[in-house]
Amino acid sequence: MALYGLKLRRQEQVTIMEADFIKANSSNLPKIDVVMLSVFFASNNFCSTEFCNDKTSISSSQTSYGDDAISFVQLKRDGKLCVIKCKICPEYKVHANVYAVTLTVDEEDGVICSFECHGCVAPQGCCKHAMAFIMWIHRRSEEPSSSFTECYWRKSKLSQIRTNPKYMTVKHMFKSSPSLPSDPSVLVEFLEEAKKRKLNCKLLKYYEPNSSFHNPENV
Template sequence: MEQGFSKANSTNLPRIHLLMLGEFLASNKDFCSAEFRNVKTSMSSRPSYGDDAVSYVQLKREGDICIVKCKVCPEHKVHAKLYSVTLIMDEQEEAVKSIECHDCVASQGGCKHAIAFLMWIHRRSEEPSCTSVECYWMKSKLSRAGSTLKYLTASEMSNAKPSLPSNTEVFEKFLEEGKKRRLNNCEVIKYQNDYVFDQTESLSMHTLVLKYKERSCDRFLEKIALSDADVYNIEK
């Protein structure tokens, strides 16, 4: 920890609300250029990266100015050197003055690590207050991958929240349209219960297992009757 700084936690972290965030991004040329906006910004700001990559958050207040620093774990080289990111904001004016990544080669034009840290603070600001104090001076989850953290489950990677709402309407429309057009080269349609296989496809192992559902291998083989023509068509 640097001299004069203190460990950041849920009680002393500055708040960055939505209007502050929008004003900063709109007025900063590093983050609203054609090369960076939209897709790149949304990818860098996603919670699945920032919440697992930000670590060792420390801060210092000098009057109305609050300086927040952190370490960001690289997304693809999790055991490489951590990137240092510094955010400066005026709490009286409620304005983000600057945010800079000091180690990334793309930092001069606004990089993903700066966006990830900015959005991380914003998400912490939007969280409801609780009685317990959460300390943010700790090693990131990404940095622990392969060492103290041997694996991540799918639910942990997404915080058990689906990125999109569950809606089968598009899928059902696709199946309906596929049946109208009589598609026979789509694997998704082949796995539907009402799909009618041709003679050769009906002899595939998948279809036979679903048809006979025998637990005994010998009984399963007894029920399969293949003619010479069937064998020829399968081999062809």
């Protein structure tokens, strides 16, 4: 019961929208262009040696990490400021708690004002989760305009691994019960050839004289 409550609290933490925020979509996201990115990187000491390990971590991440990991994007506007929040799934430990990233953009002056990854142990604002979110918004800003509005209040691709089965079985591959061919000639031929060559094949032990599968026609 306690485990169920913990899972429920984690789910609520991810899916409940904060007060005064709205769902982010392709038509209401703030723009982050190349100039804003240049000013952002230049003004946050990303060339200093103390951030070397963090830059390495960021550059070593997969280019598609942000697109696969970011979920439940919400935003609110207060004058010229736009606050954008998201949940981002860890890159490797996908079953761990998600990170919450907050980004504030001055849309009038075209400046990234502040950024924070809550709960991350990396230096403030310099973890790959915050970087992934900033670059994700930048990529959305570079996309051509479309009449279709895409909602970003949704689960991430990486988070879906948590609910997907660990292993895929035959029943997941077919809508109905799979039918096996009734002609065992191929199997018989393989068994005979394997015995002649004395192959170390685990399949052979199921067709030993004492096995219930001894007769291939029973398969």
